[in-house]
Amino acid sequence: MLDYAKYLLSPVLLATSAYGLWLGGPHAWLGFGLLIGILLFDAFLEPDHSLRDARFPWLYDLIVSVQLVMGFAMILFYAWLVGQGHFDSTSSKIGGFVTMMFTQFVIVAPALHEMFHRENLFHRWLGRIGMVMIFDPWREITHVVTHHIHTVTPDDPDYARRGENLYRHLAKTFAGQIAESYHLERRMWTKRERAWFDPRNAWVWRVGILVAFVGLLWLIGGGYGALAGVGVCLLGPRILLEIFNYTQHYGLVTATPGRFEPRHTWNHLTPFVRLLALEITNHAGHHEDSYKPFYELVPDRTGPKQPQFLICLLLAFVPPLWFLMIREKLHHWDRHYATPQEREIAEAENIRAGWSDLNERPTLAQARFAVAP
Amino acid sequence: MPVDTIAVPGETRAPTRADARGCRIAVAGERDFQAGRDELLLLSALNQGVNYPHSCRVGTCGRCKTRLVSGKISPLVDFALSPLTNRDLKDGYILACQAKVRSDLEIEVGLIDHRVTLPLSVVGEISGWRVLPGGVIDLRIALDEPLAFQAGQYAALAVSGSFVRRSFSFYDAPPGPEGAREVGFLVKHLPGGRFSGWLAARDRCGVRIWVEGPFGQMGLDDTPRHALCVAGGTGIAPILSIAEDRLQRFPTEGVTVVFGVRAQADLFALDRLERLSRLAPGRIRVVPILSHEPAGSGWSGARGLVTAALDPGLGIDWGRASAFVCGALPMVEAVEARLTALGLPRGRIHADKFEPSGL
Numbered sequence: 001m002l003d004y005a006k007y008l009l010s011p012v013l014l015a016t017s018a019y020g021l022w023l024g025g026p027h028a029w030l031g032f033g034l035l036i037g038i039l040l041f042d043a044f045l046e047p048d049h050s051l052r053d054a055r056f057p058w059l060y061d062l063i064v065s066v067q068l069v070m071g072f073a074m075i076l077f078y079a080w081l082v083g084q085g086h087f088d089s090t091s092s093k094i095g096g097f098v099t100m101m102f103t104q105f106v107i108v109a110p111a112l113h114e115m116f117h118r119e120n121l122f123h124r125w126l127g128r129i130g131m132v133m134i135f136d137p138w139r140e141i142t143h144v145v146t147h148h149i150h151t152v153t154p155d156d157p158d159y160a161r162r163g164e165n166l167y168r169h170l171a172k173t174f175a176g177q178i179a180e181s182y183h184l185e186r187r188m189w190t191k192r193e194r195a196w197f198d199p200r201n202a203w204v205w206r207v208g209i210l211v212a213f214v215g216l217l218w219l220i221g222g223g224y225g226a227l228a229g230v231g232v233c234l235l236g237p238r239i240l241l242e243i244f245n246y247t248q249h250y251g252l253v254t255a256t257p258g259r260f261e262p263r264h265t266w267n268h269l270t271p272f273v274r275l276l277a278l279e280i281t282n283h284a285g286h287h288e289d290s291y292k293p294f295y296e297l298v299p300d301r302t303g304p305k306q307p308q309f310l311i312c313l314l315l316a317f318v319p320p321l322w323f324l325m326i327r328e329k330l331h332h333w334d335r336h337y338a339t340p341q342e343r344e345i346a347e348a349e350n351i352r353a354g355w356s357d358l359n360e361r362p363t364l365a366q367a368r369f370a371v372a373p
Numbered sequence: 374m375p376v377d378t379i380a381v382p383g384e385t386r387a388p389t390r391a392d393a394r395g396c397r398i399a400v401a402g403e404r405d406f407q408a409g410r411d412e413l414l415l416l417s418a419l420n421q422g423v424n425y426p427h428s429c430r431v432g433t434c435g436r437c438k439t440r441l442v443s444g445k446i447s448p449l450v451d452f453a454l455s456p457l458t459n460r461d462l463k464d465g466y467i468l469a470c471q472a473k474v475r476s477d478l479e480i481e482v483g484l485i486d487h488r489v490t491l492p493l494s495v496v497g498e499i500s501g502w503r504v505l506p507g508g509v510i511d512l513r514i515a516l517d518e519p520l521a522f523q524a525g526q527y528a529a530l531a532v533s534g535s536f537v538r539r540s541f542s543f544y545d546a547p548p549g550p551e552g553a554r555e556v557g558f559l560v561k562h563l564p565g566g567r568f569s570g571w572l573a574a575r576d577r578c579g580v581r582i583w584v585e586g587p588f589g590q591m592g593l594d595d596t597p598r599h600a601l602c603v604a605g606g607t608g609i610a611p612i613l614s615i616a617e618d619r620l621q622r623f624p625t626e627g628v629t630v631v632f633g634v635r636a637q638a639d640l641f642a643l644d645r646l647e648r649l650s651r652l653a654p655g656r657i658r659v660v661p662i663l664s665h666e667p668a669g670s671g672w673s674g675a676r677g678l679v680t681a682a683l684d685p686g687l688g689i690d691w692g693r694a695s696a697f698v699c700g701a702l703p704m705v706e707a708v709e710a711r712l713t714a715l716g717l718p719r720g721r722i723h724a725d726k727f728e729p730s731g732l
Contacts, residue, residue, distance in 0.1 A: 119411075119449070119473070145454055149432075153536055184454060191453035191462060202451075255494065255531065255583065257538060258434075291449070341494060341531070341583045348534030365534070371580055372535045373571035 003053040003295075006275050007063050010107045013038075013276075014070045017103045018077060021096055024086055028095035031103050035276075039106075039310040042272035047305070049269065052295040060295045061123065064111050064278065068130050071108030075100070075133060079221030079229040097228065101236030108133055109237040110278040116140050117290050128206075132213035134241060135233035137206035138181045146180050147245075148290050152254045152264045158242075162251040162330065162346075163353025165319035169246045170239065240313075247312045248283055251330045252304070253349060255341035260287045262300050263337040266329075268309040269299050281309055304333050331358050348372060396474050401442065401481045402720065408474045414439070414446065415469035424485040426590055427470060436589070437469040437482075444478035460706070483720060485590055494585040495520050496533075500555060502576045507639030508562040509607055510572050512541075514582055519552025523593065524618035525611040525697065525725065528586025530558070530568070539568040540588070542611035542699070542725065544645070546618050556584065559610040559642065591615075591697060591725040597623040598695045601687075601717075603631045603679055603708050605700025609642050611725060613649070615697050620653040627656045629687060633679035633700070635665040637672050660687075679704060680711045691716040699725040 017031025054060075078100050087093040112134070115127025131137040142157065150156040157176025160169045185203045189196055197204060217226040247266065254264050268274075268281035278294045280286060285297035306312050306329060315322045334346045347365035350358045359365045395407040398414070408417035415437050418425040427437040432449070435456035442465070449471045457466050469482070501513030514530075522528070524547050531538040541558035562573035571577075591611060594600075600619050602612040609632055616628045628649075634640055646659045662675040662682045675682050679700070696717055698708045705726045712722055 145450060188451055188453040191459045193459065253536070256585075257536070339494070340496070341533075344533045344581075345536060368533045368581060371577075372532050373537050373567050 001053075004056065004059045004063070007060060007278075009272075009275055010111075010278075011063065011067050011070055014067065014074060014103060014107055017099050018070075018074050021078060021081055021086075021099065024081075024096075025089065025092050026095065028087060028092040028099060031099035032095065035102050035106055036310075038272050038276070039308075042270045043308040043311055045270050045272070047269035047299075048271040048274055049299045049301050051298060054295050057293065057295065060293065061120075064114055064294075065123070065126060067107065068111040068115060068126055071104060071111060071133060072130065074108075075104065075229050075232065076216065076220050078232065079217045079225035081221075081225075082228040083221030083225030097232060100232040101240070104133060104232060105237040105240040106276050109241055110276070110280050113143075113280060114278050114294055117144070118293065119291055129209060131206075132210055133233055134237040135210070135230065136238060137209050138185075138203055139177070141184050141202070142177050142180045144290070145184055148260075148287065149258055151260050151287060152249050152252045153257045155257070156249075158245040158249070160246045160250050161353070162349045162355060163323075166243060166246055166316045166322065167319075170242055173242050173245065243313060243316055246316055247306060247309075248281075250326055251349065252333065253338070253342050253345040255339055255345060262288065262303050263333070266304050266306040267300055268306060268312070270308050273309045274299075277309070304329070304337055327355060327358060334358070335360075344368065396444075397477045398474070399477075399479045400484060401479065403482075403484045408478075410474060410476075412474055413449075413470065414467075414472045414474055414478070414480075417474065418469070425469060426483065426485055432468055432471045435468065438466055439469045439472075440481040441465050441467050441472075442479040442481060444480075445475040446472040446478065447475055448472060458702070458706075485593060490521050490523065490526075490587055492586050492588060493518075493520060494583060496581065496583050497556075499577045499580045499582055501557070502572075502578050504573070505559075505641035507606070507634055507641050508573070509641050510560045510562065510569070511557065512560050512572065512577075513555055513557045514584060515555050516553070516584065519548070519554050520556060520584060520586065521548060521550055521552040522556075522587035523547045524615040525591035525593070525699075525723070526587035526589045526614075527611070527725075528556070528558075528584050528588065531583045531585075532568075532571075533581035533583065537567050537571075541607075542589075542614070543587070544610040544613045544642075546614055546621065559607045561607045589725060591699065591723045594695045594697075594721070594723055596695065597626050598693055598721075599626055599689060600628045601631070601683075601689055601694050601696045601712075602628060603633075603683070603696065603698045603700070605633045605679055605704040608699035608701075608704075608725070611699050612697060613642065613645050616657065617649055617652065620649060620656060627658070628653075629658045629660065629689060631660045631662060631679055631682045633662045633664060633682075633704070636663055637666055637670060639663075678707070680707050683708065683711045683715065685715070692718070695721045695723065697723050702726045 013034060016034060020027040020030025087096050112127045112130030115123045115130060118124050131139055147156050147158045152159055157173050157180055189201045194201060214226060217229040249265055252264055262284035265283040265287055267283050273281050279297045282297045282299050284300040284303050315325055334343055338346055347359045348369045350356055351366060351369045356362045396410055397405060398408050399405050406418060406421050406423050408414060415425055415427055432455050446467060452462055452467060455468050495516050495518050497514040497516035500515035503511040505511050522543050527540050527542040529538050529540045541560060544557050544559055560569050560572055562569045602616055604612040612630060616630060619628055640661055649657050660675060660682050662677060662679055663672060664678055666672045666676055694717060696712050698705050705724045709722055709724060713719055
């Protein structure tokens, strides 16, 4: 039963963070401190390739459902505390905000992602409603339809090509997601012969859910509470999620667009990252079958791996350091994982990024690059 | 989860809970099979060795398009996002790869009775580049390794180092199991097209290019019958392959090719059609039809859309013929409707619909 108990870590951390917020003052930092402490400790641990006991899947589902509901309750609780003027010092204000940002990103975002991928209607709807906590209830469509189909191609707005720094990626990914989301939604309402504002269109009722969420924050926490709640959602899970996407497929290429292979993603398999992120960093398994629940994912022992996830997240903020790390990883990927066709695409991507020095045969690669479309 | 098994025909699996609540899948005019409730229709079929037409298995290619006659399924992703058209949706079409079985089903789909040739990725070099009338490039690729394909199949082409990947049909007759060392495609230059624009810009001989294939099942019809082949524009490519293949395989059967382009100046590949006429004298008839030929141009042949040529005047026994249709989506749909109205059984209409791949 230890496997099941392991996943209680996230609800326990949420409860502890909430308790810290309730105590206020310096305790507002408790949740953030605990999370960072665990993740830093995790950075020194070896990858965990173990499989989960999946005899009682309902138990996992119960834990994650509770975790998601707790996350929802916590953002309302936070808005209420802000509305009450609970955080009286600048330090506690920042501490509460940062704690919320990180708990919502590390613990709540994986739960809602897990659920909106599920086929069970209750779970899927829980995940769909939960998307208000990333302040983007439209995210599901571009994620499920675009990201999972066009993985590691420039057609996927979540994909960062070689040479792209985090800040450029953020600007590009938000614009790309909005355009793609509009394109897909319009396709749906056009095919169904509905007006764009028809309430049966998914995007319309998703607006309704988001408005209701903000309204609830307002009711509970007033103007300041709602502002703080929305700020947490946008600066926390929403942006940090894109940083996660930035790292997860960075620079990899495919010669088989639409057909995912395990080499088309990086993995982060350290024990606590696996638990807290609900195995989403066990990324190859998730992409191979995105309907497979987290407890059935099989870690890719020999697949491409990046440094521990927190380290990657921090490196991403400093582009020169990120490039220093990732160039070496990509150099290795090109030689050990890429198919011959993918190696040629990688060579062209290296030239495009100004990284010709990574190419084994730079002159030949340059000649091919010069004539490619 | 219903999708955690791998399709291994003939593999023995322990019965699962889903299997215990099995649903009967009745394929009109074909074999029946069982699928577990909540299983994906395509995966379930493949698990049992049912040769269900498919390609991408992720809802983008549309190869597993199936008409749901009765029963209940749940789509994983809204079918409005799939290649299914609005009319398909209204006519009850679904994609088997995205359909979860919820009850006994009655479906219409043409199961494959051929051994499927597994696709390969082979590198080659552009060995032939010729501009034809109508902004069409005759592209030939010399391959490093032989590639086998069947009539009417297609391949995905990607220039070395490029993410850009486009699909085109082989126009040569199938080479047999030993495969072909050189393959040919007809590429229409589309304004703004990243691949076709690049290809049309100048002679690309010598450029390294990857060919992945074969894909598709349009030409798979082993019954000796008269073949009515209808092509719009570069849709003539698979038709050339199918026509030559059938002329060789069925020495007593004829082929009628209805070939639609805009104007006389756009007529291309006539030399290849003439070659087929010499190959099988008296057994192939070619009907070029022009949709935008100026009046009084001296063109004495047929005018109008390809559907205008499809009438009893062709002298085809509609109840006995097989049809192969290839071209742009609206054209193929119009031809399918016309042929059905003329009495050609829908199951004998084999179609390949060209859809834009994006720029």
